[in-house]
Amino acid sequence: MNNDLYPLYYPESISVIGVSPREDNFATIIFKNLIKAKEERTLNAEIYPVNPLYEECAGYKCLKEVPETDLTIISVPSSLAWQYLKEADKRGTKTAIVISGGFTESGSEKLLKEKLKIRVLGPNTIGIVNTYNGLNTLFLPEKKATKDGRFLESLPKLKKGKVAIITQSGGISVSILDELLTNNIGISSLTCLGNSEDITISDTLEFLSYDENVEAVAMYIEGIKDGKKFMKIASDLTKKKKAFALLAGVTQVGKRATMSHTASIMSDYETYSSALKQAGIIQVYTLRELIDVIKTYEMNGLPRSDKVIVLTNSGGAGVLAADNAAKNGVNVPNVSGILNELKATGKVPKIASLANPVDVSASGTDESIIEVYKKLSENGFSNFIIISTHYPPGITDKLPESIKKISDEYKNFNISVELGNTEWSEHLRKTFWLMGIPAFNSPEEASITMAYLVKSSKAQPTWRFSVRKEPVINFKGIIIDPESSEFLKEFGFIIPPWGWIDKSDLNRLPYPIALKVYRKDLIHKTEQNAVRVNILNAQEAAIAIEDLNKKFPDGRIYYQQMIKGQEIRLGFVKDESFGAVVSVGAGGTLTELYRMTSNYVCPVTFDEALDMLKETKLFDILKGYRNKTIYDPEKFARTISELSQWVYDKENLKELEINPLIINENGPYVIDLRMNFD
Amino acid sequence: MNNDLYPLYYPESISVIGVSPREDNFATIIFKNLIKAKEERTLNAEIYPVNPLYEECAGYKCLKEVPETDLTIISVPSSLAWQYLKEADKRGTKTAIVISGGFTESGSEKLLKEKLKIRVLGPNTIGIVNTYNGLNTLFLPEKKATKDGRFLESLPKLKKGKVAIITQSGGISVSILDELLTNNIGISSLTCLGNSEDITISDTLEFLSYDENVEAVAMYIEGIKDGKKFMKIASDLTKKKKAFALLAGVTQVGKRATMSHTASIMSDYETYSSALKQAGIIQVYTLRELIDVIKTYEMNGLPRSDKVIVLTNSGGAGVLAADNAAKNGVNVPNVSGILNELKATGKVPKIASLANPVDVSASGTDESIIEVYKKLSENGFSNFIIISTHYPPGITDKLPESIKKISDEYKNFNISVELGNTEWSEHLRKTFWLMGIPAFNSPEEASITMAYLVKSSKAQPTWRFSVRKEPVINFKGIIIDPESSEFLKEFGFIIPPWGWIDKSDLNRLPYPIALKVYRKDLIHKTEQNAVRVNILNAQEAAIAIEDLNKKFPDGRIYYQQMIKGQEIRLGFVKDESFGAVVSVGAGGTLTELYRMTSNYVCPVTFDEALDMLKETKLFDILKGYRNKTIYDPEKFARTISELSQWVYDKENLKELEINPLIINENGPYVIDLRMNFD
Structure with a gap:
């Protein structure tokens, strides 16, 4: 493993540069917080304030020069930060957090070009929180005054947990912390990457994959600079830990000035999405979803099956949850066969609807819900969304405890939903929460969270790093002559x-x-x-x-x-971050208009190539939808996979496009090939 | 207008059947609530308890027989409900709410078949709330005891508002009320339709379209029984009022046993979705979205423009909101040209990003936000999503009032976002709320709500009811002979x-x-x-x-x-509820696999037919994507529109399918026609 970042997360000595007599100075706040943590014995490290202008700050003697430490935290105007960083590096300090923002572009470039040994987080970051080491560089007030002089909690106290959070936004970092901690949910660590001039998301993931206090990673991603590295590291991480990501600000449509048609229609967003999927990371789509997934994972871990029961006393809310679960790929099996007996014996109301959602109806009581819950647990069902609206008299606050008892016996995975915001709604949510059962106030949000965790429980990276033998042929510049296609035969293509x-x-x-x-x-x-x-x-x-x-x-x-058959577009583009990306889609005007294209990061494995053909429906076409078998999709997937490896290996290849490619019962024909080499 | 339902919403006399000495009896609760409302002078109506078994209930003399009233509320076991309904009808009572659930199917059928004059809401409903009349048939407790004996609010007090809510679920009804009222937001009325054996969603909409206390309608729909009527009434309503709907439990894929291919692939869900759109109703996709739209509409009305500014001190949250707004069709214009001057004069931090989202950065203060807000208001922008995370010291609780002042001057439309759940988050949300500015805690939910309201401000029904002259030709049974195609020439088709x-x-x-x-x-x-x-x-x-x-x-x-050209599928199916539905899509295996089909309720206007061609990209194909002009899409839209009118008028036509239909520069050719008549 790469141990470079160990001193960043687990420093035994820390200097804070920029500490001053001003109370509201960020460096001073950070320094004081660290001292406090040390005094409270949550942080075990030497702490040094640095400022050449003052003898003493916050009651401690200021160092005039940067000492050698595991970590230095730099919060000075951006014009000075650079100089301190060089000094820290010279002294042998191993890592730095550069809080300061406002670097000019040339300033940040310097960070990279000077090849310092020191590893740098930021600039423009709020730094790191590590609940296992007590390290916390947040400089935000825990309490803040209102205009009428009351002091209200602005940032909650930290708590240990299993999920590491990585973000590219300070605001998002703090919001996630707030949402978790106010619900009494801990985290393992928080890393705010800032501008990522040195330490990237990939570096962080690499370190966290070995941090034994981390079971899962949740990310907020605005961009990945080192996509090729990311694919390797993320795919390694997800073999043993779980990962979730929210993607934002990535452009929907590519705007590359390029030779190939492929490049001009390829969307960065789709490439990022595929990269996450290939690396075994579950993509979520809103900040709330990301927070809900972390909360539920922290409380419940992962579901053990993909079958989900929606159990409710509100027909409408049950339908909304079940619809949404099914839409998101969760199995919502009909269980009326198992439950009908409960109706016969009067344990649930006669008007109950027992398929799934299981709706005990508004006349249902705690007992009706418990009976159903028990029966289904006995029959091996373990994932429950329990929507027990409190408005009808039959539902009381004893329900959560009763559920908990049975759940403990069967080791179930539960999410509860209480609608509304009345005192009773909040009381019931809190009561469930105290029993260790996450409580939502939206049926759809409960079911989408369930869906993500079910998906995560089965997720595996499909991407594999591999380098093949030295590619045989060498090209230069733009290649469009018909002879040059011949080498494609090696991959299973036919040249007409x-x-x-x-x-x-x-x-x-x-x-x-x-x-x-x-x-x-x-x-x-x-x-x-x-x-x-x-x-x-x-x-x-x-x-x-x-x-x-x-x-x-x-x-x-x-x-x-002339060759007759199904027209296909196949192209490869070198993405600045991810390296080679392959794009496949059906040819023809209509399918281009429909944008039914799949873009994956290279090299694509055989399974991934097959997934691409399935996503674009080319699998069905080739396999013989309506009995018109064309060509074995597995053979074509293998061809794509092997060509993708060649393109991946060929570092000077910028674009390759076979368009049109026509496939018939003999195989895939190269009608026109375009390549662009450096 | 149809005045049938006036006595249901504005009764001057009410009987409650089933009142008894039992305190927890639904009828007793309803009766007591009505008496209380009368005493408090919120309800101005005569109230009569009915129960032949008792002399006196709840301190009032019980009637032995059902009196003649505007409204009777029936809450007795389902086996008796029917008999009371007949009695009420005989006495001349005008409307009834049948609370009782558990009707057998034959029981509910009776309701329809006996042709009573009395109009019936339910059965299986929690009834009606009309804040303008004080009518409230909810039988749910306002306070409920916890297990440790505390009484907590279970259902909040009613308040007057502008939106009428219609639902098909009691649980959803109460949840929406709860979410609104706990946020101090009123409603105009709530109608829970229950099983809709008599009064349908269309009847309700018809009444509400004339209720001057209703500005907008929000619906939770699980099914529409009288789709043809719904289209007429809803399209009339949305000419003058706004409408929003959440659709649930409608099957995604049709499972009709039919002659035509069209029918077998047609999805009920898509038909419902199109019906809503054609009727000018904005479809939302989660319960939270429905509630958020109601809240924001009640507080703000509608935006005046489709341009939205995302103004924030948190880059990440700003990106999430702006991404999501743009994705949902909102115009998010770059405004840096207008704002750059603020940076020059030091009114916003140098590191602020002023495009849109406008991010004043974490070093931004109340003042930075106000300066931007003011500048953009002066420049004619009126829709703002303000995401002011409170964690940095620069944001205080004076911000909402300052925003409000400027907003009042320019009549802006604002949504604020405070992330998190700390005391400060809640304090700031509340402070915004008190200023009349809706406060969310999710950037995406704020922007999707903005998007729906922008959409609604421009929404108009496109569907038009029309009946043409008596159709000329009469067919019977299944028609597939080649001669029968000839009549299609009248609509602009060509017969090869x-x-x-x-x-x-x-x-x-x-x-x-x-x-x-x-x-x-x-x-x-x-x-x-x-x-x-x-x-x-x-x-x-x-x-x-x-x-x-x-x-x-x-x-x-x-x-x-043999005819060469673009293959198209065009089919018509009689839906049980909506009557004729037309389906258009590009032909060929691939496009069928992609399910790029558009289904609209007939008759489709010329504009709607054009929309269908646009949705399926056939418009681009015909118009000449990549310079291959095929045929004027407007001509083809007119053909579809006119044929749809013919199918709509032809009541005994169950299915009509032209498949394949081939279109080239001469026009649309009928290759094979299949029709099925009763």
């Missing part, structure tokens, strides 16, 4: 019969043919009117050749046999 | 040249042709192998004819000229 017209007897061509002009600048031949298709005989060929020669006197004409 | 083979000279056919067998049971000719395509000459025709004759000796063969 072709030849140069100037070397051919028109009477012996494999009609029907297309005639195409090769000239270095004719990158999109069809759009440039340098293609004639469906030529049936020598006579038609002669006319077309004359016409093409006239239009492109300096081009060289070749024929290509 | 065709003829019976037994009357034709094979040498004079318009090759290339298809040969098809007509026989009554060959409904899906291709699947039944009764079609030969791409026949190029008389010789090929002769062979195919011989083959078809052998296979189908009792069929009659006809030729049809």
Whole structure:
């Protein structure tokens, strides 16, 4: 493992640069917080204030120079931060948190270029919280005064937990902490990456994958600078820990100025989404979802099955939860067969609806719910969403304890829902919460959280790092000549019969043919009117050749046999962060309009390539929807997978596009290949 | 207007059937609540308890027989309810609320079949709340005891508002009330439809469209029984009032046993969704969204523009809100040009990001936010999402009042967001709330609410009721013969040249042709192998004819000229509730797999037909994506619209499907027509 970051999370000595007599100075606040933690014995580290301008600050003697420590925290104007960082590095300090924001771009570039040994978190970060070490660099007040002079809690006290949080926003960091801690839920650590000029999300993940106080990671991601590294590290992490991510601010549509059609329609957002999925990370879609998932995971861990029971006394809320669970891929089995007996014996009201949602109706009582819960637990069901609206008289605050008792026996996974905000709603939510059962106030939010955790319990990374043997062929620049396609045969592609017209007897061509002009600048031949298709005989060929020669006197004409089959787009683009990304979709105008494309980070494994074909429905097409079998999708997936490895290995390849690619019962034909090499 | 329901919402006399000495009896609770409301002068009506078994109940003399009143509320076992209903009807009572649930199916059918004059809400309903009349039939306790004997608020006090709520679930009704009233937000009325055996959602909407205390309607819908009526009434309502709906429990995929392919793939959910859109109703997707929309509408009304500013001191939260607003169709314009001057003059921090989201950064203060807010208000922007996280010291609880002052001057539309649950988070939310500014604790929920209200401010019904002249042609049973297509010419379709083979000279056919067998049971000719395509000459025709004759000796063969062009599926199905529904999509295997289909309720107007073509991208295809103009999409939209009117008028037509339909520069060709008439 990479131990570089150990001193950042578990420092035994810390200096704080910028401490001053001003009480509201960030450095002073941080320093005082650290001293307090040390005095309270939550933090076991030496703490040094640094400021050459003062003898003493906050009752401690100020150091004039930066000492050698595990960690230095720098909170001075950005113009000075750089200088302190160099000094700390020179002294042998191992890690730094640069709180200061407002770096000019050139300032941040310096951080990278000077090749300091010191590892730097930030700049523009609120730093780190590690509940297992007592390290907390937050400089925000725990209490704040209102205008009428009352002091209210602004940031809650820390508590230990199992989830590590990584964010790229200070505000989001604190909001998540607030939501968790006010619900008495702990965290393992919080890392705010700030501008990530040195330590990236990947570095952090690498460290956390070995931190035994971390069971799961929850991330707020606005961008990934080192996608190739991220794929390796994240895929390793999710083999043993769980990971969730909220993605924001990533552009929906790519705006690359490039040669290939693939690149111009590829969306960064889709690439990020695929990267997360490939790395075994569960993507969530709102801040609330991220917080709900952390809360529920901290309290419950993971569900043991993908079958979920929605148990309620409110038909409507039950339907909303069950609909949403099913929509998000959770199995909501009909259990009326198991429960009908309860109706017969009068243990649930006659008007109860026992399919799933199991609705004991508004006349249902605690007992009706308990009877159903017990019966289903006995029958092996372990995931429950319990929506017990308190308005009808039959529901009391004894319900949570009764549920808890049975749940403990069967080791169930429960989420409860209480609607509304009345005192009773809050009372019942709190009562469930005290029993260790997360309490929501929205049926849909309960079921989506359940869905994410069910998904996470089964999630595995599909991405595998691999490097193949040295690629055989070397290209340079833009390659569009027909000979160059030949190497694709190695991956299972077929090159349609072709030849140069100037070397051919028109009477012996494999009609029907297309005639195409090769000239270095004719990158999109069809759009440039340098293609004639469906030529049936020598006579038609002669006319077309004359016409093409006239239009492109300096081009060289070749024929290509016309191929019938399913049109497909296959392209590879080098993403600045993730390296090679492969894009697959059905060809043709309509499917382009529908944007039914799948983009995955390379190299894609056979399974991932198969997933891509399934996502774009090409799997069904090839496999024989409506009995028209075309070609074995598994063979094509293997071809994509192997080509993706080649592209991944070929570092100077910027773009590769086979468009059109036509597939029929013989296999995938390369109709036109475009490549762009550095 | 239909005044039938006036006595239900504004009764001057009410009887309650089933009142008894038992305190927890529903009828007793309702009766006591009504008496209390009368005493408090919120309800101005005569109230009569009815129960033949007792002389006196709750201190009032019980009537033995049902009196004539505007409204009777029946809460007795379902076996007796029916008998009381008949009695009330006989006495001339105008309306009834049947609280009782547990009716057997035959019991509810009776309600309909006996043709009583009395209008019935329910059964299985919690009834009606009308804040303008003081009518409130809820039988739920306002306070409930905890196990340790404390009495906590279980249902809040009512308050007047502008939105009428209609639901099909008692639990959802009460939850919405709870969420609104605990936030001090009123409603106009609440109608719980229960099983809707008599009064439907359409009846209710019709009444509410004339209730001057109602500005907007918010609905929770699990099903619409009278879709045809609903379309008329809802489209009328949304011409003058706003409407929002949450849809639940409607099946995603149709499971009709039918003749046409169209019917088998048509989704009820999509039909409902389209129906709402056509009727000018904004569909929301979660209970929280429905509640948030009501809250914000009650406090703010509607936005005046579709441009939204996200103004924040937390970059991350700002990005989440702005991303989500843009994704939901809201215009999030870049305003840095207007704001740069504030940076120059030092009114916002140098590190502020002023595009949109406008992020004054964590060093920003109340003043920075106010300066931006003021500047943008002066420049005509009026919709703001203000996310002012309180953690940094610069944000105080004076901010809401300052915002309010400027907002009043410019008549802005604001939503505020405070993240977290600490005392300060709640304090700041409350302070905004007291200023009349809705306060959320999720950036995404704020922006989706903004998006719905922006959408609503522009929403108009597109559906128009119309009946054309008596349709000319009369069909019976299943129609698949080639002659019957001819009538479609009237709508702008083209019938490809065709003829019976037994009357034709094979040498004079318009090759290339298809040969098809007509026989009554060959409904899906291709699947039944009764079609030969791409026949190029008389010789090929002769062979195919011989083959078809052998296979189908009792069929009659006809030729049809082969047509090239874009394949389209066009079908009509009679939905039990909505009547005729039209479905359009691109043809071909892939597009079927992608389910890119649009289903609208008939008759579709020209504009709606154009919307359908746009939704399915057929508009782009026809218009000439990539310069391949095919056919004027407006002409085709008109054809669809006119045919939809014909199908709508033709009451005995169950299904009509043109599949395939091929469109080229000449227009839409009918390749195969299938119709099914009663």
